[in-house]
Amino acid sequence: MKSVYYKISLLAVALMTLISCKEEFLEEFPKGVVTIETLSDEAGADLLLIGAYSVIDGYSQGGPGGAGEASATNWVWGDVPSDDMHRGDQTGGWSAINLIERYEVDPTNPWLEGLWAANYDGVARANDVLRVLRNAGDAIPTDRANQLEAEARWLRAWFHFQLRSKIERVPYVTEDVVGSEIPNDREIWDDIEADLQWGIDNNMDETPSDVGRASRWAAKALKARVHLFQQEWAEARPILDDIINNGPFSLMPHFYDNHDEEKQNNEESIFEVQYTVNDGAGFANAGADHRTLFPRGADVGLCCAYSAPTFDLFNAFKVDANGLPLLDTFQDNLLLEDYGLLDTEAFTPTTETLDPRVDWTIGRRGIPFLDWGPMSGGDWMLDQAGMGPFLNKKIMFYKRNFRDISIATPTWSAGLNGNNWRLFRLSHVILWRAEVAAEENDLPTAMNLVNQIRERAQDDIVMGRISNTTFASGDPIVIDENQPAANYNLGLYTSFPDRDYALKAVRHEMRLEFALEGMRFQDLVRWGIDGETISNYLDSELANGRLNWIQGATYQAGKNDHFPIPQSQIDLRPDVLTQDPSY
Known part of the structure; x- marks a missing residue:
């Protein structure tokens, strides 16, 4: 099957080819100019549309989002403002992200500018596609035009x-307005829903x-997510x-299958951001939006150990004798692993019982890091004292595929x-339900769905007991x-005794299953528990x-x-945009 993820420069070549091949060969166009009439057909x-898909990862080489400010991850x-992740690497680089982690963002933060510019x-x-479709009229068959419009609206x-x-x-x-004249004076959830519903209704x-x-199905998944953000349970x-x-x-079959590069576009996946390498397109399509998240050190030699899991996240994987999470007490007696130790100093990983997903999610000393060998400790990062002792394992690929997938x-x-980045998959939908x-x-339904996810991971054991200290x-x-x-140990729930317990269990399960996937902070906010959760986390973590x-x-x-609107945008349109009063 073909992939729609092509480099933008290839799109430009294709467009110019399309111009040169017009049957009206006596009609002259200014060189290097593409008109709406030229593009007003199916091709x-x-x-x-492919050009719009090409920036779904939030990255445009030489354009907005070039540092990953709008990364699809x-x-x-x-993750960084949540209780799951520290920025990582060393505190001297990318100071704008430090401010995000410290909750000190102001409207001049350059990462806000990248977020805004890349998404708009x-x-x-997408609006260019819709304008061309309007101009093409009957030149494109209705069914095909509807499909193109549905994708552009999505x-x-x-x-x-x-x-x-x-x-x-x-x-x-x-597509029918001047963007610079549109104010931010109303809620837009209904507009997002309407675009998605259009595709659902138009086959x-x-x-x-x-x-x-x-x-x-991707339209339905995103629409359900939008309903969840509004606490519209009956609609979702x-x-x-x-x-x-x-x-x-x-x-x-396995938890890590959804992060394994050998199992992309699998039967659980609803929509994936497509990444490619070694195809003649350079690195623009190669996950450049998150290029700094990989381990350092002689054993791997990548860059740059950003995206460091927190002590809090690691401890959230603790379980009781029945293999169930310690929903209220996981922060007690915080496990720090080898924090503060050199790789040459003796250390043995904790013997406390953990949910097995922990070692498919978090890289830690003395545990195999996929097939790269055991993580040896602080030499896999620059600043263990500042970022903690853990690494993001979900983002990594197998060594056996080095230089093929990388x-x-x-x-x-x-x-x-x-x-690829799995944007929507069935496990998301199951836990959202x-x-x-x-x-x-509806406590029985909630418990059965949570157990369905937990049962899948019961036998996902990382093998290889390492004796080195x-x-x-x-x-x-x-x-x-x-x-x-x-x-x-990973056990199944036998009861959800009440609604409060069920909510706590479901939310904890989402944290474990989707850790380091860019969802946690917005989930805490939409649940209305961000204040208490983050404050408790800071007290424990620090x-x-x-x-x-x-x-x-x-x-x-x-x-x-x-977060606020970038100040640069307020300055450009002071009579159109209104800054958030909190900022």
Whole structure:
């Protein structure tokens, strides 16, 4: 099957080819100019649509989002301000992200500018498709025109969702308005829903022939997510049920299958951001929006160890004797692993029993890091004292695929790779449906759906018990491949005694299943528990002077739960845009 994720420069070549091949060969166009008339047919509209898809990762080489400010992984806006992730690397680089983690963002933060510009660039591209479709009229068959319009509307909805989930008041820009004249004086959730519903109502393809195109199921998944942000449980419920009961999706056998580069576009996936490498397009399509999240150190040699899981997240994987989470007490007796130790100093990983998903999610000392060998500790990062002792394992690829799935051309960011980002998958939908059930006090349904996800992961054991207590250069690695790497247990719930317990269990399950996937902070906010959760997290995480550079950080509910409009945009349109009063 074909992929729709092409480099933008290829789109330009295709457009110029389209111009040169017009039958009206005596009609002259100014050189280098593409007109709306030139593009007003099926081929032109689809090429423009591919151009809109090309920025769904939030990255445009040489354009908006070039540092990853609008990354589809949402690590900066969804993980860093949450209780799941520290920025990582060293505190001297990318200071704008430090301010996000410390809840000290102001309207001049340059990452806000990138977030805004990259997403509105995507909106503009989607609107270009819709304008061409209007101009083409009957030149494009109705069914095909509807499909192209449905995809363009889905993309427009997605880019606006990326903005609205972070900034409370943003303009909704459509194809029939002048974008710079649209104020941010109203809520836009209904506009996002309307664009998605248009595709659902107009026979959007359920199984597109091209990998990477949005389907009607992707429209339903995003629409359900939008309802959840508004606490519209009754509206979300039938959509989620439809995807679960009637969609062509099934859970993959193993938890990590959804992060394994060898299992992309699998049967659990509803929509994936497509990444490619070594295809002649350079690195623009190779996950450049998150190119700094991979481990450092001689054992791997990638860059740059951003995206560091917190102590709090690691401890959230603790379980009781029945393999159930410690919902209220996981922060007690916080496990710090090898924090503060050199790789040459003796250390043994905790023997406490953990949910096995922990070691598919978090890289830690003395545990196999996929097939890269055991993580040896602080030498895999620059600043263990400032970022903590953990690494993001979900973002990594297998060593056996190095230079095949990763970029073959040497670059400072050797971790660039073609492993897709799973934007929507069935496990999301199942736990969202469990959330709705818990909110509506349908406790048996909530428990059964949570158990469905937990049962899938019960046997996902990381194998390879490592005996080494130090990892000095030249130390032989002693490993028993027939033994689990740590002590694991994952049990199933036998009851949800009341609604409060059910909500706590569902939310904790979402944290474990979707950790480091850019969802946590916005989930805390939409649940209305961000203030208490983040404050408790800071007290626990920073106790005893840990992580010195974050000391003194405080979270202000009602302000830090969203971000301001970039000041540059206010300055450009002072009579159109209104800054959030909290800022």
